[in-house]
Amino acid sequence: MPSEKTDLLQGTLDMLILKIAALGPIHGYAMSQRIQQISRDALQVQQGSLYPALHRLEKRGWLKGEWRASESGHDAKFYALTKAGRKQLETETAQWERLAEAIGLILRTAE
């Protein structure tokens, strides 16, 4: 199968998006700014990969897109977390924590 690395990255981005959307409906631009802010610029998410990810999550039913006016007055597409999305987020967060813990353990042991 093609690289687990890309899958991992993709999964991470998906989780980030879901996490941010959990705070309330948000459009793509704000999302990209928020990711940068939260990760303190450590994660440079290419806009190029953000939008396909948004659309993918929407298609899977984890996000729901809705057009309405933004704070600047322009029409924007807002993404809100769905019930299924919330569930997915919980699973992924749990998984991620387990993985992070495991990696941390390995790293500590190896020291």
Added chain:
Amino acid sequence: MFFRRQRIDRQLAAELEFHIGSRTRDLVKTGVPEAAARRRARIEFGGTESVKDDCRDVRRGHLVEELFKDLHYALRVFRKTPAFSLAAIGTLALGIGACTATFTVVDDVVLRPLAYPEPGRLVKPLTKNPPLGIKNGPASYPDYLDWRDSGVFESVGIYLTDNAVLATGGQSERVVVAMATSGVFSALKVAPLAGRIFTVEESTPSLTPVVLLTERTWRRRFDADPKLLGGTIKLNGLSLTVAGILPASFSFEGDPEVWTTPIATGDEAPRDNRYWSAVARLRAGATLRQTGVQLDQICRRLAADYPASNRDWGVDIVGLKDDIVGDTRAQLLVLMGAVGFVWLIVCANIATLMLVRASGRSREMAVRAALGASGARLVRQLATESLLLVLAGGAAGIGMALAAVSLLREYGPADLPRLDQIHVDAMSAAFTLGIAIATGLLCSLGPVLQARRSHPGEGLQEGGRGSTGGRRRALTRATLVTAEVALSIVFLTGSGLLIKSFWNLLREDAGFRTDHLLTFFLSLPNSKVMENGQYQKVKVARYVEAVAARLESIPGVEHAGLGMSLPLGGGGWQIWSKFWVAGEGNSQAGFVQGISQSVTPEYFAALGVPLRSGRTFSDRDGEHAPLVAIINHEFARQKFAHRNPIGRRIGIEDGKETYEIVGVVGSLKSGGLQEPSPPQIYGSMAQHPVPMLAAFVRTAGDPAALGRTAQQAILGVDPDVPAYRLRTGDQLLGRSLARRRLPMTLISSFAAIALVLALLGLYGVLAYGVAQRTREIGIRMALGAAAGQVLAGVVRQGMIIASLGAIAGLAGALAITRVLKDALYNVSPLDAGVLLVAPAALLLVALLACAIPARRAAQVDPVLALRRE
């Protein structure tokens, strides 16, 4: 769907525009001028179009659209690698074409049931006389009546196919006519399209026969005139009442256009006048065996009641289908097997091609996978490519099949049953399509599995460094090619055996000169030769004389003679009789079985039969002269061995008259070239004139060009007796060879296809190996390997594959060529020459296939090869 897509596209554009707009506004807020801000926002975002593409990609998942994308991509790949695509499509076209054409023929000739209800119950009673060596013989009218009245069959009828002059409008034409009793139609269960079928009463031979027309004849020759029913047509000058029209679906051997009830000739009564063919329907539930036993009882009773005519005569019954298909069935099944082999080779070749290409593309696949294409996506892409190739190959293949079938219809052997009915139909096309798709899936399986297995990192590395990796794959490819070579050896051996047989056959002496010879038939109708129940011998003799004279007077004609039958099984009257030599006692042991016929003096010169000793007939041997005979060399060999037969006297059967042997002529092949010449006895036509004649005209120039003139000349003698079935001697020979030529040509073409494919496969694997190993070869050469060593290495690799294939193929050939035994002539299936030459020839051409990649390897420049990456 299209509107939905438009809406999605619009929204996508608006969404991205909002992003860039927002970024621009943010930048402007920080003091960047509007224009510069917008430019920077755009640059930051990257290519909006590719992002849109990616979004559509994740959204869509619509199979159809994805399929279009795959197709588009596949087409682009094909365009980029035209050599591969053409090779693959060509290979498939050859395979599918050969398969479809053969399947069509086999289906139409063998597999398709006869177009009559419950065809399984239709049989043909065929007479036999083991002591006389007669098999599959005709029946006599009285014997038929006994069969019919015994109730052995549900119904039985007899028929006789002939031809007669049909007058339509102002024209007269010779058409195929069948004379039949009502039993034929009740056995076949044919209902008339209009009017009625013959009644049992009408089926008794009479001088007022009624006729049935086929629907086609009624339409084509009489414009489907409804008034024809109950009206009359003119056949051989007789006005006959039309009783009914046969349906369009009705077809019968020889395709008679007109059917008549039996016409009385006065020779129906004797039981040894066997000239009727019979067809019957078994009683419901009766088996061939039961019916055969019952029929045997009847035959034994007849033999006891009429020993003179019926002793030793029995009847075999065979299924109608078996009778029609006859010995072509075995041939066709061999063909079918051969096609299966070709098909295997095609599959192996396509699989090899695909594997080779897939390996070449492993880097591309790895890159795509690394860029995020899912495994399923790659598999689908590869499958689409394979299927597209296969469909293109299939379309080309069906085209080839259509061409092949129409060629076969045109030039195929005329004695192949139901040749005119052969056509590529939906069934064959569906068969092909099924096979094509199966192949596509089968052949794409390898690359797909490889794609699934491959790990992007590995793929990128292998492509990048070009080492000897992928050993297992190389082994798979080599195995496939070895199998191809083996299969093509089997073919080469088979075709070698057939070609050698054909060659042996061609060297057989037919016993006459086939060049510059025109032949045709003439037959005097009974109305011309019978008067008051008396055979008009003198009248017939005079007619024959006039015909011979008229033909010889044509400019360009060297000799014109008449006999009773055509050599090489070309038809006519072959009468087998028992002969005895006067003074040796006419005991059973002294008999010689042979064919007798009456011939005119010029017969031997016209046909080109050499005189061995004595003389041929002349005008002296007339009606009142002493009875004379000429025998052939075979007769002399059997009966007179080392003694001189000239002057001896021979008698026929129980006859008291004896004939003086005045000459010995060369032996003529009366049947096929592969059959030995039987003893033959010629009588003088003037002493025994016959109304059924075969004419032979030896010409100075092209015999076919003289056809019209000869026909006119014949009509000049008697306008009611046209010449028919005009053929040249070479056509006669061609027809006789056709049955053997067809399988030989087909198997040889298959062998050629197999050979080319195997060589392509070998070449492909070696060339690919060399391309993959360029770097390795470069290193070796840099380390001091000589060009010759490198060359030898590649050639060795190729020859190992070829040799292994040859050995396996030879083993296969030994096992399989036995099925060809019946098709061979004077060649053993284990003919050492052929078994040696076929692999030797293959290895020789295999060497050529190795040479190009080997040369390329030897020419590798170490510096360039190492620097290449």
